[in-house]
Amino acid sequence: MLRRLPKTPMTDPFATARTSFLDGVRAFEAGDLATAEAAFRASLESLPGRPSTLMNLAATLTRAGRPAEALPLLDQALAGEPGSTEALCHRGAALAALGKTESALAAYDEALRSRPLLVPALFQRAVLLNLLGQATAALVALERLMAIRTPDAEAWFHHGQTLQALGRNDAALQSYDRALALEPHGASTWSRRGTLLKDMGRMPEAAHSFQQALVHGGDAELNRYFLASVSSDAMPQAAPRAYVEQLFDSYAADFDQHLVATLGYRTPQWLAALLPAGRRFDGALDLGCGTGLMGPLLAPCCAAIDGVDLSRQMLEKARETGLYRHLWHADVAAHLQQGGEHYDLVLAADVFVYVGALDEVFAGVARVLRPGGLFVFSVEEADAGETLQLRPSARYAHSRPYVADLAAAHGFAVQHVDRQTLRHDQGRPISGLLMRLSRS
Ligand SMILES: C[S@@+](CC[C@H](N)C(=O)[O-])C[C@H]1O[C@@H](n2cnc3c(N)ncnc32)[C@H](O)[C@@H]1O
Numbered sequence: 225m226l227r228r229l230p231k232t233p234m235t236d237p238f239a240t241a242r243t244s245f246l247d248g249v250r251a252f253e254a255g256d257l258a259t260a261e262a263a264f265r266a267s268l269e270s271l272p273g274r275p276s277t278l279m280n281l282a283a284t285l286t287r288a289g290r291p292a293e294a295l296p297l298l299d300q301a302l303a304g305e306p307g308s309t310e311a312l313c314h315r316g317a318a319l320a321a322l323g324k325t326e327s328a329l330a331a332y333d334e335a336l337r338s339r340p341l342l343v344p345a346l347f348q349r350a351v352l353l354n355l356l357g358q359a360t361a362a363l364v365a366l367e368r369l370m371a372i373r374t375p376d377a378e379a380w381f382h383h384g385q386t387l388q389a390l391g392r393n394d395a396a397l398q399s400y401d402r403a404l405a406l407e408p409h410g411a412s413t414w415s416r417r418g419t420l421l422k423d424m425g426r427m428p429e430a431a432h433s434f435q436q437a438l439v440h441g442g443d444a445e446l447n448r449y450f451l452a453s454v455s456s457d458a459m460p461q462a463a464p465r466a467y468v469e470q471l472f473d474s475y476a477a478d479f480d481q482h483l484v485a486t487l488g489y490r491t492p493q494w495l496a497a498l499l500p501a502g503r504r505f506d507g508a509l510d511l512g513c514g515t516g517l518m519g520p521l522l523a524p525c526c527a528a529i530d531g532v533d534l535s536r537q538m539l540e541k542a543r544e545t546g547l548y549r550h551l552w553h554a555d556v557a558a559h560l561q562q563g564g565e566h567y568d569l570v571l572a573a574d575v576f577v578y579v580g581a582l583d584e585v586f587a588g589v590a591r592v593l594r595p596g597g598l599f600v601f602s603v604e605e606a607d608a609g610e611t612l613q614l615r616p617s618a619r620y621a622h623s624r625p626y627v628a629d630l631a632a633a634h635g636f637a638v639q640h641v642d643r644q645t646l647r648h649d650q651g652r653p654i655s656g657l658l659m660r661l662s663r664s
Contacts, residue, residue, distance in 0.1 A: 241271035248280055257288040275301040275308060282314050291321035309335040313345055320348070325355050341372055350382060357478060359389040377407035381416070388420050396420055411442030415450070422454050422616050425650070430616075431455040452614050459614045462580035465555060469534045472514070476537035479515050487647060489517075491573045491602050491658075496521035498600050498640055498660045505569040509592065511556045511585070511601075512575030516542030523547050526569065532559045560588020568594050572601035574646070577619035581612060582630055590634040590663065599636060599661040603627060604646060604654055617649055624657060636661035 248263035264281035268274065278301040282294035295318050301311040312335035319328035329352045332345045339345070346369040353362035363386045370379055384399030400417040403410055418433030434451035438444060445464040452459045472479075483489035495518070505526045510518045513531030515538050522529050530550040533539050539551050552559055556572070556579060570589050579585055589599050604621040606613040611626040624641065631638050639660045646656035 237270040241267045241274065241277070244270065245277055245280070248277075248284070252280065252284055252287075257284055260284045261288070273300065273304055275305040275311065278304075279308075279311050279314050282311075282318065286314070286318045286321055289321075291318040294318040307334075307338060309339050309342055309345070313342075313348070316345070316348055316352075320352060325352050328352055329356070343369060343373055346372075347379070347382075350386070354382070354386055354389065355474070357389075357474075359386050362386045363390065375402075377403040377410055377413070380406065381410065381413050384413070384420075385416060388416070388423075393420060393424050397424075409440045411437045411440040414440060415442050415447055418447075418450055418454075422450070422618075425616075427454040427616065431457075449614075450618065453616050453618045459612075460580070463578040463618070463620070465534060468578050469536075472533075472535035473537040476515065476535060476541055479538065479541070480517065484517070489574075489647070491646060491656075492517045492521055494642070494644060494658050495571055495573050495600050495602060498642070498658060499525065499569075499598070505567075505598075507565065507567040508569040508571065509565070509567045510548075511560075511570060511572040512578070513542050513548070513551070514538045514573075516545040516547060518571060518573055519545045519547035522569075522571075530565060530567075532556055557584040557588055560585060560592055563592060566592055566594055568597040570597070570599045574602055576601060576603050576622065580614070580620045582622065582627070586630045586634040586636070590636070593663045595663055597663045598639075599663065600659070602646065602656050602658050604656050605643070622657075627657070627659060631661050635664050637664055 244263045244267035248260045248267060251260035251263055261281065261284050264277055264284060267277045268281065271277070278297045282297040282301070285291065285294040285297070294314065298311050298315045298318065302308060305311060312331050316328045316331035316335070319331060329349060332349045332352070335342055335345045336349065346365055350362045350365035350369065353359070353365060366379065366383050366386060370383070375383070380399045380403035384396045384403060387396035387399060397417065397420055400413050400420065403413045404417070407413070414433050414437035418430045418437060421430035421433055431451055431454050434447045434454070437447045438451070446467050448457070449460050449464055449467065451457045503525065507528045507530065508522050508526040510522070510529060510531040513533050516531065519529060519542065528549040529547060531539070531542050531548045532552040532554050533542070534553070534555055536553055539553055542548055543551055556575065570593055576582060576585070593599060604619060606621040606623040606626070610621070611623045613621045615621055628638055639662050642658040644656050644658055645653040647654050
């Protein structure tokens with residue numbers, strides 16, 4: 225007699241893959257990225273290489289902060305579906321998250337070649353162009369998008385930001401106001417509106433905008449800092465580190481050209497001129513070294529130059545000069561407390577404007593500087609009657625007595641002070657002090 229085989233369920237790989245796929249989409253939409261990832265991977269096990277599943281898995285990984293893992297999946301999806309605009313947009317998002325802005329832009333451009341009116345690609349293109357400092361092109365992209373689709377608050381926000389970058393302040397303010405009319409709780413818009421009004425010299429309105437940004441859950445450290453720069457609100461003792469890092473990361477590519485060629489920045493040269501002629505140094509530490517503009521000025525008289533800075537992109541530029549022995553990514557005060565090296569020269573060109581209160585830095589320099597070593601730096605000079613001041617430019621200024629008191633408290637003798645116009649702000653000369661102290 226024939227034995228009956230046990231009944232096994234008939235599994236349709238397509239149906240199984242589809243179920244997992246839909247589970248993944250639901251989890252992704254609910255923000256449960258771990259479940260979404262597992263579901264998309266399960267779906268791919270049933271139906272390997274399916275482009276739409278690969279794309280969704282890639283989008284999940286990008287959103288989970290793992291964009292590098294998304295890229296090979298998107299290559300696979302594009303091999304299966306050449307020219308897929310969806311895959312190209314996901315590729316753009318992954319590349320943008322990796323900071324590869326130009327490659328991300330190229331991915332969106334490729335998508336737009338086959339679908340010129342693809343709204344998400346147009347939008348991301350504008351965002352990336354702004355990041356690259358190409359505000360004119362960003363405005364063209366945004367206005368094309370706004371002609372296709374009624375702009376939402378996000379589009380007006382970016383429109384405002386782009387106009388602000390182009391110096392079209394009145395128009396930018398209108399765009400921010402339109403964004404806020406659609407989304408009154410938009411903390412980022414309130415904050416950007418505050419910076420715009422601050423630059424327009426409308427301080428009470430700027431203060432109101434920063435207060436609104438705080439009320440609506442905007443970045444508390446940043447908005448308090450901005451608020452203090454335009455009002456008598458309690459002054460933070462330092463610029464937010466994340467703000468400085470982001471500011472200079474985005475500035476790094478154009479820093480030398482913009483500051484030196486356009487704005488005539490000369491502080492490194494002035495500080496170098498304070499070094500006694502003919503003196504040689506065994507080791508120099510360049511605090512807030514930026515792109516390394518001090519490097520070539522120090523190389524002839526220093527056996528070794530080290531640098532420390534908060535911005536990785538600026539440090540990368542300094543590294544390219546080949547003039548620095550060590551470069552550290554750190555806050556200057558923290559680094560000075562921990563570093564094991566000792567120096568006979570420490571410099572800081574246009575850095576203390578972001579550091580704010582200088583007690584810790586002076587204590588740290590006293591720790592790393594050998595007796596007889598020199599401490600050379602610039603500060604913006606505070607207005608009469610102020611000691612430490614946070615200005616609407618979002619930069620700190622220090623008075624000469626403030627610095628002299630710190631010098632005395634930490635065992636430095638003030639050897640030399642020069643007064644210079646460091647830069648112009650809204651057409652007004654900004655006076656600064658160039659100082660040379662010696663470690664007793
Ligand atoms: C205006 S740039 C000057 C760069 C360079 N010293 C020069 O003269 O070209 C200011 C630099 O200081 C850095 N910086 C500001 N605050 C800092 C901090 N607390 N710790 C480390 N670096 C800081 C910034 O990242 C930026 O690179």
